[in-house]
Amino acid sequence: MKKGVLLVNLGSPDSPEPKDVKKYLGEFLMDERVIDIPYVARALLVRGIILKTRPKASAAAYKKIWWKEGSPLIVISERLQNKVQKQVDVPVSLAMRYGSMSIHNGIQELVDQGVNDILLFPLYPQFAMATTETITVLAEKLRHDFFPDINIESVPAFYNKPDYIEVLSNSIKSHIEGENPQHLLFSYHGVPERHIRKSDVTNSHCKIDGNCCVTSSKAHEFCYRHQCLEVTRLVAEKLGLKEGTYSTSFQSRLGFDPWLQPYTDRTIERLGKQGIKNMAIVTPAFVSDCLETLEEIAMEGQEIFHEVGGKHFKTVPCLNDDDAFVTLLSQWINHWVTSETVAV
Incomplete structure (x- = not known):
């Protein structure tokens, strides 16, 4: 089996404009593990109330922190991916739980490189329904529906390592x-x-x-x-x-x-x-x-x-693409590649 890694972060609107922020928030807030109430009530709350007012305010906030290269979270995650790729010998792709950089696209990118054994790496130190769980559940659904011949193994929370x-x-x-x-x-x-x-x-x-x-x-x-x-x-x-x-x-x-x-x-x-x-x-x-x-x-x-x-x-900045953090992630990935077990 050919191995590969899929790093997954939260996601971001495509731009800080209200229309893109609204689209992003709609996908994010309609996730049943983010707002965990029955679908009809969730739809009424999100589409009937939140998306009528929040996108404009959120867009203004995004404009304050938007970089020339794009969304800070996306840019930083791409830097992390590129640095990790240089320290491991298997393909490393990047996806977001919400937004245009979808998990489906991330898996497809690896499959197109011949990968059929994927280490799913949610970039969250702690477990939560609205972060790690929603990523792993969606990845498994995508595997079942579109990629039945691949294997996906997920990295558990690493908060106390x-x-x-x-x-x-x-x-x-x-x-x-x-x-x-x-x-x-x-x-x-x-x-x-x-x-x-x-x-x-x-x-x-x-x-x-x-x-x-x-x-x-x-x-x-x-x-x-x-x-x-x-x-x-x-x-x-x-x-x-x-x-x-x-x-x-x-x-x-x-x-x-x-x-x-x-x-x-x-x-x-x-x-x-x-x-x-x-x-x-x-x-x-x-x-x-x-x-x-x-x-x-x-x-x-x-x-x-x-x-x-x-x-x-x-x-204090997040770990971002700090060299020590890159080395740590790379060590965990390399251990999985050579031993077939997740070291985390």
């Missing part, structure tokens, strides 16, 4: 050295609390009560909240951060249902009001900088901090 934690910690350290932040905030993309309970394979462990995430359970394999908190704990331990000088929060909530807390915007505001003048923020749920990191955090977050008296606001 020592070599990943070392790369992430070293990156954070390199960006805050000399900055001396009073507080380091770990901000993760939020999800509705019901997603945590739905992903609980035990159907009983997850209670989001402050204790379940630190109590050993097989539920942790698919618990996004636990995995986020664990990244914070492991990095803080690696960097020797003192208790009280770092914390975890969740950003990008949508709608009125309970989402994971504490919320990032309110946490930034609270820290500023408590007298923190110098803070840094890192976003470990993303491997590539995107709208949520470049606009929501670096721009909106900084504005909130300054409004409540904060002075210095440092945004």
Whole structure:
């Protein structure tokens, strides 16, 4: 069998214009693992309400961060793909869960090169219904419907792998050295609390009560909240951060249902009001900088901090195409190629 790798990230509109943003948001928000309510209700909410107002505002946000080369997330992901390709001996393709760079096209690109054994690599350190799961489920459907003669194996969440934690910690350290932040905030993309309970394979462990995430359970394999908190704990331990000088929060909530807390915007505001003048923020749920990191955090977050008296606001870049991260991904891929097992 000929092996190949498909890196998969979230996706992006084709342009920051409202019509393209609307098309992208429509595909994204109609995913039953993103807004997990019955189809009719989801269609009424998305097409009847959200897509009538949100595209214009989102387009304005995208225009603030759009690069000359295109969408930052797409450009960065392509750089990552190109660098990884130079360090491995099998074809490496890139796809997005949403948008024109579809997973179907990514698989087809590999199949056209003779590949029939694919390592599906979701570029998410933590598992979540709306990220890893929707990618793997769609890939399997496409395999069944269009590519029945190929094999697809998926890379599991790698949030707690020592070599990943070392790369992430070293990156954070390199960006805050000399900055001396009073507080380091770990901000993760939020999800509705019901997603945590739905992903609980035990159907009983997850209670989001402050204790379940630190109590050993097989539920942790698919618990996004636990995995986020664990990244914070492991990095803080690696960097020797003192208790009280770092914390975890969740950003990008949508709608009125309970989402994971504490919320990032309110946490930034609270820290500023408590007298923190110098803070840094890192976003470990993303491997590539995107709208949520470049606009929501670096721009909106900084504005909130300054409004409540904060002075210095440092945004730590995602791993992006950092050489150490490229080497790590390449090592994992090469291990799979030679041993036929996923090293992650």
